Amino acid sequence: MDQKLFQQIKGLGLQDNEAKIYLALLELGQGTVTQISQRAKLNRTTGYDVLERLGIYGLVHRSMSGKGKRVYAAESPTRLKQFLKQKKKQIEKNLEEIDSVLPDLQSLHKTQLKPIIKFAEGQKAMEELYLNMLDSKSAVYSILNLEGFADNFDEMGRSQSEERFKRGINQKVISLKSKDALTWYNKTYGGKKDRQKNTEYRWIDKDERYSTAGEVVIFDDKVIGILSQPEESVAFEIQGQTFADFLKIVFEMAWDKAGEKKE
DSSP states (O other): OOHHHHHHHHHOOOHHHHHHHHHHHHHHHOOOOOHHHHHHHHHHHHHHHHHHHHHTTSSSSEEOOTTSOOOEOOOOTHHHHHHHHHHHHHHHHHHHHHHHHHHHHHHHOOOOSEEEOOOOSSSSHHHHHHHHGGGGGEEEEEEETTTTTHHHHHHHHHHHHHHHHHHHHEEEEEEEOOHHHHHHHHHHOOOOHHHHHHHHEEEOEEEETOOOEEEEEEEEEEEEEEETTTTTTEEEEEEEEHHHHHHHHHHHHHHHSSEEOOO
């Protein structure tokens, strides 16, 4: 089986076994459950279940052989596009309906008194954890060093700012002053008065006694940290109201001491 093609098919939304069966069937042209399952290196029961699902997706059809056996054949691969369009419609429908379900789910969600700690490694996982801030119900506090951070997370930072602005989430940022930081700020917020009202920056000079890289974000009952130095490259989230409130107090004291950007 072509592993590159296998990974590409999975990327289009098929599960692992679905991709194996689908590619095996394309290679065979048609076959019985046993023949297809053997080609995909799966057991017959799994193969049967997957073939039936692929039939529901519109990617496979079945017929009866002269000997009364079920024979499966793949539809044209162009059906994959229709399959994806149907998934898109379903996702869009789910997104429209989720707001009516969330209040009931949140009322069932039991939070613990002890802080909950999550870790994420690798850029994609780190970005997903970081973007939890977009669910904030309060202002977001951020302590930021953009040196090195902007190199790897520039696109995420800009898309986060765009989406946060759309959702009306305000943010206060204490940033270490540097050429990279001022360049990023001017590119993202420079000359955009409406966004400057939504996102306030204050600046502090870098203290050479300390090594910092990344960002700490405080909102609601959560604290998210992004450590962007190559040897660290990890993100964490601590969920605990007491800890978050403590850091909010510290942030407000630092905010009063920090210098405002002069335009």
